[in-house]
Each structure stands twice: as structure tokens, then as C-alpha cells.
Amino acid sequence: xxxxxxxxxxxxxxxxxxxxxxxxxxxxxxxxxxxxxxxxxxxxxxxxxxxxxxxxxxxxxxxxxxxxxxxxxxxxxxxxxxxxxxxxxxxxxxxxxxxxxxxxxxxxxxxx
Numbered sequence: 001x002x003x004x005x006x007x008x009x010x011x012x013x014x015x016x017x018x019x020x021x022x023x024x025x026x027x028x029x030x031x032x033x034x035x036x037x038x039x040x041x042x043x044x045x046x047x048x049x050x051x052x053x054x055x056x057x058x059x060x061x062x063x064x065x066x067x068x069x070x071x072x073x074x075x076x077x078x079x080x081x082x083x084x085x086x087x088x089x090x091x092x093x094x095x096x097x098x099x100x101x102x103x104x105x106x107x108x109x110x111x112x
Contacts, residue, residue: 016022
């Protein structure tokens with residue numbers, strides 16, 4: 001082994017690194033399209049991961065909103081069903097001061 005050649009190679013590598021020529025001396029310029037392609041694929045992977053994460057956040061938010069709306073719907077259904085009772089309708093008419101009352105006898109049918 002020739003230690004002088006090894007020392008010169010290390011020194012030349014360090015000098016090339018300081019001058020910004022290390023990659024050119026190592027002939028990385030012929031791999032530049034591959035490096036750019038790999039960078040692009042990594043960038044796309046990161047971008048898609050961020051989009052997926054945003055979508056999942058929206059899904060979770062919409063799930064909580066949907067659960068709240070289901071509860072609200074159940075409450076409104078109970079209110080509407082309770083308004084369908086004749087006694088409730090009669091109470092609401094009396095509270096509003098209306099003259100309308102429940103019929104005493106059944107309605108007459110008109111036959112043509």
C-alpha cells in the first residue's frame with residue numbers, strides 16, 4: 001500500500017469538496033437524470049401523504065358532524081311525532097287563543 005497516494009486522494013477530495021467540485025470529480029453528472037427522477041418521486045410521495053392526511057382530517061371532522069346531525073334529527077323526529085297527537089294540537093290551539101275546537105260529531109259526507 002502506498003500511503004502517499006491515499007493521502008493525496010484524501011487531500012484532493014477535501015479540496016474538491018471545498019471548491020464544490022466533488023460530485024463532478026466523482027462523475028455524478030452522468031447520474032443527474034436519475035437523481036432528479038428520484039427527487040421527483042420522493043416529492044410526490046410526500047405531497048400525496050399530506051393530501052391523504054388532510055382528507056383523513058376532513059373525514060373525522062365530518063364523522064363528528066354527522067353524529068351530531070343524527071342526534072339532532074332524532075330530537076326533531078320526536079318533536080314532530082309528539083305534535084301529531086290530537087291532545088297536543090288542542091293544547092297548542094288553546095294557548096294561541098284560536099276558536100278552532102275538536103269536532104263534536106263526525107263530518108257529513110256530501111254525495112253527488
